[in-house]
Amino acid sequence: MVRIRGRLGRGELSGVARAAFGGRELVSVERLRGGSKKGVYRLVLDDRTTGIAYVWNADEDYWTDVATQDRSDPFGHASGLDLFETAHAALSSTAVRVPRVEMLDRSRSLLAGEVAVLEDVRGGTLEALWERDPGRAGRVSARLGDVVRTMHDSRRDRYGRPGIDRAGVDPVEWLVLCRALRHLGEAAARVDRIAAVEHRLLGLLHDRHAAVAPRTEYGFIHGELGPDHVLVDDHDEPVLIDIEGAMFFDIEWEHVFLELRFGSRYSHFRRNDLDGDRVRFYRLAMYLSLVAGPLRLLEGDFPDRPAMLEIVEQNIGRTLAQLS
Structure with a gap:
């Protein structure tokens, strides 16, 4: 798949939206600012439903030279769906509010990378x-x-x-x-x-x-x-x-x-x-x-x-x- 770094659009993310939300059509995509290890995109559907897609792959990760990829190292590279899912479960178990998960995908069949689609918390930071x-x-x-x-x-x-x-x-x-x-x-x-x-x-x-x-x-x-x-x-x-x-x-x-x-x-x-x-x-x-x-x-x-x-x-x- 050839694309500009960090600029996924409707074509690339339509399959992700269908997997997360069913038959509704993806009408627009907004790449959200910030983040150096993953891409963060707002998905807008034809019924005004929105969701947030996290995308982890080499094109979205600007840390090309990291000290260690060892996930058992507390200071190892903190990136990827496995770390997200484990942290999400641990925080939820202590009654900490984190965005609701709509869909997780490790298959790389929907996109060239791991993907999570989450609740869109619209109140801003x-x-x-x-x-x-x-x-x-x-x-x-x-x-x-x-x-x-x-x-x-x-x-x-x-x-x-x-x-x-x-x-x-x-x-x-x-x-x-x-x-x-x-x-x-x-x-x-x-x-x-x-x-x-x-x-x-x-x-x-x-x-x-x-x-x-x-x-x-x-x-x-x-x-x-x-x-x-x-x-x-x-x-x-x-x-x-x-x-x-x-x-x-x-x-x-x-x-x-x-x-x-x-x-x-x-x-x-x-x-x-x-x-x-x-x-x-x-x-x-x-x-x-x-x-x-x-x-x-x-x-x-x-x-x-x-x-x-x-x-x-x-x-x-x-x-x-x-x-x-």
Whole structure:
């Protein structure tokens, strides 16, 4: 099948729509913005029914150079129908609202790739709601805080993705350190301001890692929970999307990301039982990942370059501020 990268249309998706919704005709397709590992398309049918198609294949995945495809690795490439389906089931079992599944297809007979068709939650993202209606967004954010606490209080004694056991593996904090050291090297090779203080950042990473005490219990986290990954339904309930990276892990890892993405609205998620040493260590590791990762992505043909460059610049600043 020959087509332009990331631009499926009615011809390609009509069979997907028929499989999900029966005999109704697909009248239009809209590719939704965002996403670097899968294509996201709104399907509009002749009776005004809509659905969302997720498409996983090589043409939709801009991460052509990933550290590992090992799905048992918590930091492995979080993409594909298997990870989506397992995460969807695990989140649903903890009463977390995720879009309803209409159809799953692994056959690759409908399309050159794996496909899921989901409920179309039409209330937009929480991020957009903040701009339109801050009061309503505040209520949704408070409910999201309750959802996140429910997730994080779901515990087990092994870290990793749901449905995958990892026994006898390195401590979580060691995995984070190894990943952060790799990201520091990548960032220093590409950013002069990071290279100028690489040795200081190296020492700081080791010092913060050394301060972290061992742990043997882990909470269930989304993995990349920003306001753009939360939809709002007709009842003002938060609906989580982009869930393939969900896993059992240190909840401090998620809180560092929540703090970064929600800013002053982080108060909805704050809790008093976080390990401060882990938070300090994970902040630095997270900032380095958000310098190295986007720069690696930009070495390919990812289209939204200004947004990625803005993420890089913000996190260079955050990284350097850790030395103050």
